[in-house]
Amino acid sequence: MTIPSYQECMKPILSFLSDKKEHTVKEIDEHIAFVFNLSDEEKQQKLPSGGAFLYKSRSNWARVYLSKAGLILKPKKAVFKISDEGIKLNAGSSVTNIDKDILMRYNSFKEFIEVSRVHKEKASHPNVTVESTHEDTPDITFEASFNQINSALADDLITEMKNINNYQFEQLVLDLLKAVGYGVDGEIRVTQKSRDNGIDGIISEDKLGFSKIYVQIKKYAVDNKVSRPELQTFVGAIAGLDGKGLFVTLSDFTEGAKEYAKSQHLVLINGQTLAKLMIEHNFGVSVKKVYEIKVIDSDLFADYAN
Structure with missing residues (x-):
């Protein structure tokens, strides 16, 4: 056959x-x-x-x-x-x-x-x-x-x-953020689990630490979406810290959570976006084959024509 x-x-x-x-x-x-x-x-x-x-x-x-x-x-x-x-x-x-x-x-x-x-x-x-x-x-x-x-x-x-545990997933996300270019000289501080107040990582955007991004990471099952109350808790944890918020999950966010994030200027990253960032920055992937699509070099032929 x-x-x-x-x-x-x-x-x-x-x-x-x-x-x-x-x-x-x-x-x-x-x-x-x-x-x-x-x-x-x-x-x-x-x-x-x-x-x-x-x-x-x-x-x-x-x-x-x-x-x-x-x-x-x-x-x-x-x-x-x-x-x-x-x-x-x-x-x-x-x-x-x-x-x-x-x-x-x-x-x-x-x-x-x-x-x-x-x-x-x-x-x-x-x-x-x-x-x-x-x-x-x-x-x-x-x-x-x-x-x-x-x-x-x-x-x-x-x-x-x-297939990795929660702590390993948190470290993976923080390492990815470094690969993307966040953190001064690639440095991202991991918070201590016993007193992180829901903050898993802190990114300094300048060498003196005046501007910071606070990161919360949740490795939820794909069908368990992050809801508005969880974002509200995160916003409460970073209130008064004078920084921006980034919430990352392996699953997704409810519509209510997305609307709330817009009003609070929170950046949300779901599983699909996380995977796309990994592909874009060659993190956790390797290049199998490279194809080159070529076109005529018109300038070269114009030089010959002249």
Whole structure:
């Protein structure tokens, strides 16, 4: 058989996970190879870039899309299990194949596509190579795919951060702030836990310490949003300290908390923003491959023409 597309991989993956057990990426990839009866030669076929194996790359993107739709969960690194929504969809007798149209029924997937979209109403699909559609120019398609890759990487970073304890998470956030460039000479003071009054770090913005940023960090579960009362407590803790407030969480903030933060000039960083900062500043990530998009040097040819 030919190597399946990422869309063709989605239904077999969901069915494989329907036993409600946790399965590793290796087990899922082996299942795809078995279902599609891939030969040894087909399993060794790589992407044109020479990186990952082609069928594993497509299996990976199938998992990313299923995860974005909320049909499968990633409890820890390289491990997946089916969600309640995934069980419902897999049990439906009318669903024999899963494609993007079916995934678009889920709001979380729609949001993912919207975030990935660049200047167009439809984002491109990752496949063997980045190909343009009738609507998109190649550079727009390339950038949309790049955004999708980073979105998937952000999810992986959040999964990694879930697996460290609260104190380790606080240190990670403070180290990230140093990497971003906060603190005089990269110095950020960590408060003592016994008497921090809800303040986990203090950033001096000048060498004499006249201007400070007070940081509170909460490693909440993704479904446990920070509410307005928690921000009010933080504001109370820094009142009279003559500084700014920064509240960081691995989860998110309620709408009430966001409105309150605006009125108090608090800066809020949620899990997605935190992951994006890590990617932007190469913190906790490494560069896998660099692509250069080149254009004609018109000045050089103009010199020759003259």
